[in-house]
Amino acid sequence: MDAIRSFFSEYGGLLLEKTWEHLYISFAALLLGVLVAVPLGILLVRIPKVAGFIMSIVSIVQTFPSLAILAFFIPLLGIGKVPAIAALFLYSMLPILRNTYIGVKNVNRNLLEAARGMGMTSFQRTVRVELPLAVPVIMAGIRMSAVYLIGWATLASFIGGGGLGDFIFDGLNLFRTDLVIGGALPVTLLAILLDWVLGRVEYHATPKGIRGQGGAA
Amino acid sequence: MLVFENVSKVYPGGKRAVDHLDLEIGEGEFICFIGPSGCGKTTTMKMINRLVKPTDGKILLNGKNILEQNVVELRRSIGYVIQQIGLFPHMTIRDNIALVPRLKGVPAEERNKRAEELLELVNMPKEFLDRFPHELSGGQQQRIGVLRALASNPPLILMDEPFGALDPITRDSLQAEFKNLQQSLGKTIIFVTHDMDEAIKLADRIVIMRAGQIVQVGSPDEILRNPADDFVRDFIGKDRLAEAQQHFQTVGQIMNPDPVSIGLGATLSEAVRTMRRRRVDSLLVTDDAGILRGKVTIEQIDRNRDLDAAVADLMERDIQTVRADTLLRDATRNILVRGSKYVPVVDARKRLIGIITRTNLVDVLYDSIWGEEDDEEQDAVVNEAAAAPQTGEGS
Ligand SMILES: Nc1ncnc2c1ncn2[C@@H]1O[C@H](COP(=O)(O)OP(=O)(O)O)[C@@H](O)[C@H]1O
Ligand SMILES: [Mg+2]
Numbered sequence: 001m002d003a004i005r006s007f008f009s010e011y012g013g014l015l016l017e018k019t020w021e022h023l024y025i026s027f028a029a030l031l032l033g034v035l036v037a038v039p040l041g042i043l044l045v046r047i048p049k050v051a052g053f054i055m056s057i058v059s060i061v062q063t064f065p066s067l068a069i070l071a072f073f074i075p076l077l078g079i080g081k082v083p084a085i086a087a088l089f090l091y092s093m094l095p096i097l098r099n100t101y102i103g104v105k106n107v108n109r110n111l112l113e114a115a116r117g118m119g120m121t122s123f124q125r126t127v128r129v130e131l132p133l134a135v136p137v138i139m140a141g142i143r144m145s146a147v148y149l150i151g152w153a154t155l156a157s158f159i160g161g162g163g164l165g166d167f168i169f170d171g172l173n174l175f176r177t178d179l180v181i182g183g184a185l186p187v188t189l190l191a192i193l194l195d196w197v198l199g200r201v202e203y204h205a206t207p208k209g210i211r212g213q214g215g216a217a
Numbered sequence: 218m219l220v221f222e223n224v225s226k227v228y229p230g231g232k233r234a235v236d237h238l239d240l241e242i243g244e245g246e247f248i249c250f251i252g253p254s255g256c257g258k259t260t261t262m263k264m265i266n267r268l269v270k271p272t273d274g275k276i277l278l279n280g281k282n283i284l285e286q287n288v289v290e291l292r293r294s295i296g297y298v299i300q301q302i303g304l305f306p307h308m309t310i311r312d313n314i315a316l317v318p319r320l321k322g323v324p325a326e327e328r329n330k331r332a333e334e335l336l337e338l339v340n341m342p343k344e345f346l347d348r349f350p351h352e353l354s355g356g357q358q359q360r361i362g363v364l365r366a367l368a369s370n371p372p373l374i375l376m377d378e379p380f381g382a383l384d385p386i387t388r389d390s391l392q393a394e395f396k397n398l399q400q401s402l403g404k405t406i407i408f409v410t411h412d413m414d415e416a417i418k419l420a421d422r423i424v425i426m427r428a429g430q431i432v433q434v435g436s437p438d439e440i441l442r443n444p445a446d447d448f449v450r451d452f453i454g455k456d457r458l459a460e461a462q463q464h465f466q467t468v469g470q471i472m473n474p475d476p477v478s479i480g481l482g483a484t485l486s487e488a489v490r491t492m493r494r495r496r497v498d499s500l501l502v503t504d505d506a507g508i509l510r511g512k513v514t515i516e517q518i519d520r521n522r523d524l525d526a527a528v529a530d531l532m533e534r535d536i537q538t539v540r541a542d543t544l545l546r547d548a549t550r551n552i553l554v555r556g557s558k559y560v561p562v563v564d565a566r567k568r569l570i571g572i573i574t575r576t577n578l579v580d581v582l583y584d585s586i587w588g589e590e591d592d593e594e595q596d597a598v599v600n601e602a603a604a605a606p607q608t609g610e611g612s
Contacts, residue, residue, distance in 0.1 A: 114303035119293035207307030209349035
């Protein structure tokens with residue numbers, strides 16, 4: 001108990017700061033990921049000819065080791081938060097892109113034809129039919145992405161991006177178990193917390209009529 | 218209101234789904250497209266609201282080529298009900314019904330009123346408006362699907378096997394309900410089905426298709442009475458055809474064309490001889506032109522002992538007759554109810570051309586109950602029939 005208390009009195013302020021940095025990096029990457037991957041996913045459904053190609057490129061990028069990607073961005077963007085966010089953004093893309101693509105693609109063809117036959121424009125079909133029905137699947141992708149990002153953001157520390165990784169890697173370098181645990185534990189808690197929060201978001205974002213029915217109609 | 222002029226559709230890959238189709242559909246008509254799966258019914262329908270683009274030919278709606286109209290507006294002005302119900306699961310019943318009015322920019326209050334009004338048409342309570350499709354039964358969902366097509370009051374509604382997925386009882390009641398609705402609202406309906414019973418029940422005119430072409434167009438009665446070819450006959454089915462034939466059978470088709478008759482001028486003794494020879498108990502009396510004038514029975518002759526008297530003096534003049542082109546079902550009622558043993562059949566000029574007996578009728582009734590097992594040689598019986606008509610009772 002005493003050890004915990006003294007850890008907080010010594011590192012409490014720093015811990016808050018690093019947690020904030022960690023969240024900042026993760027959220028920035030996630031936000032970029034959502035902003036790019038969701039529209040791209042919708043677009044890909046419209047152009048099936050290139051969709052397969054793009055999806056396989058993204059999958060390949062995903063298999064690159066995370067550290068390699070981080071290192072790759074140093075000559076381009078230097079060190080610090082920006083390259084960290086850029087690299088994490090690339091990683092966050094795939095789950096979101098894939099789920100958006102699948103979610104929208106799996107919307108019942110008959111519904112879309114009904115929508116077309118009733119005189120919805122292409123834009124109206126996307127916004128009023130495809131997106132609402134794909135929400136559960138898209139949100140699942142975002143959630144998965146967010147949880148991964150909290151973990152991967154630890155590596156940002158390697159290229160001077162900060163975050164809770166600083167605690168962990170300092171601890172490893174200095175053989176200080178308390179620092180390792182002091183960094184790793186919040187990362188885990190953040191991941192769990194974020195998953196829960198996004199779970200709530202998913203629930204409320206899902207149209208009432210299709211809640212609890214296993215997603216896309 | 219809707220005209221197909223030499224319309225064809227060839228899908229990429231070369232499949233000719235619709236082949237030089239010509240058809241004219243009038244205002245307020247209920248048209249059923251019917252044919253085996255893959256014959257091009259859906260394709261034909263989808264060309265009307267431009268979900269499918271014709272390869273060739275013209276489709277005119279109220280005189281205007283549909284290809285020259287704004288596609289979104291065209292679709293909003295045509296009701297559309299699809300096979301798999303197609304309600305949007307994430308929208309309430311209210312939003313589903315009022316979708317097209319909403320697309321057209323009708324204010325919320327008015328839309329709401331319209332949704333309530335429509336729900337009343339099918340006797341569903343207002344509470345349903347705030348429910349979601351998955352909370353409704355299949356039959357209720359398809360009712361909503363139909364209402365949705367009616368929402369902006371389009372004069373023309375397209376329906377692609379709308380009741381195909383429902384259980385038979387629900388389907389039956391929806392068909393009846395919908396037919397009433399259509400008649401009271403005066404809509405033009407184009408209805409695709411592969412169920413002949415449904416087409417017969419609903420259609421003003423049935424369009425029978427095969428391999429992208431129209432085989433026959435006509436009212437259900439016309440098609441049942443005169444199937445264009447073997448394909449149509451097969452499609453209608455043996456049972457239905459037999460049933461229809463009974464339905465449309467005329468007196469002329471089942472009468473005995475050889476009634477026992479005698480001339481006006483004959484004497485009673487001649488009459489008795491004829492009766493004995495032909496083994497009948499009454500004779501129909503005709504004049505030289507073959508016109509039916511009356512009848513004499515053996516009882517009448519028996520009471521009048523003067524065998525040299527002329528038949529004309531004794532005969533009963535006021536007798537019931539039936540025209541050869543009368544539908545059997547109409548004649549049957551009369552004959553059976555009045556209890557006559559037989560009725561002479563006459564043509565338009567009152568000439569005697571046959572006779573119909575209770576035995577004829579009984580045979581027909583048996584056929585309709587047990588089917589026609591043996592040949593149609595009923596004449597043997599009929600020849601004797603006027604004399605021995607006791608079989609009819611209780612059948
Ligand atoms: N989009 C399409 N591409 C290629 N062929 C099609 C397409 N839609 C329908 N067909 C073919 O056209 C023919 C007619 O189809 P359809 O109009 O759906 O028939 P029906 O509704 O009478 O069952 C079928 O042989 C079908 O396989
Ligand atoms: Mg079809």
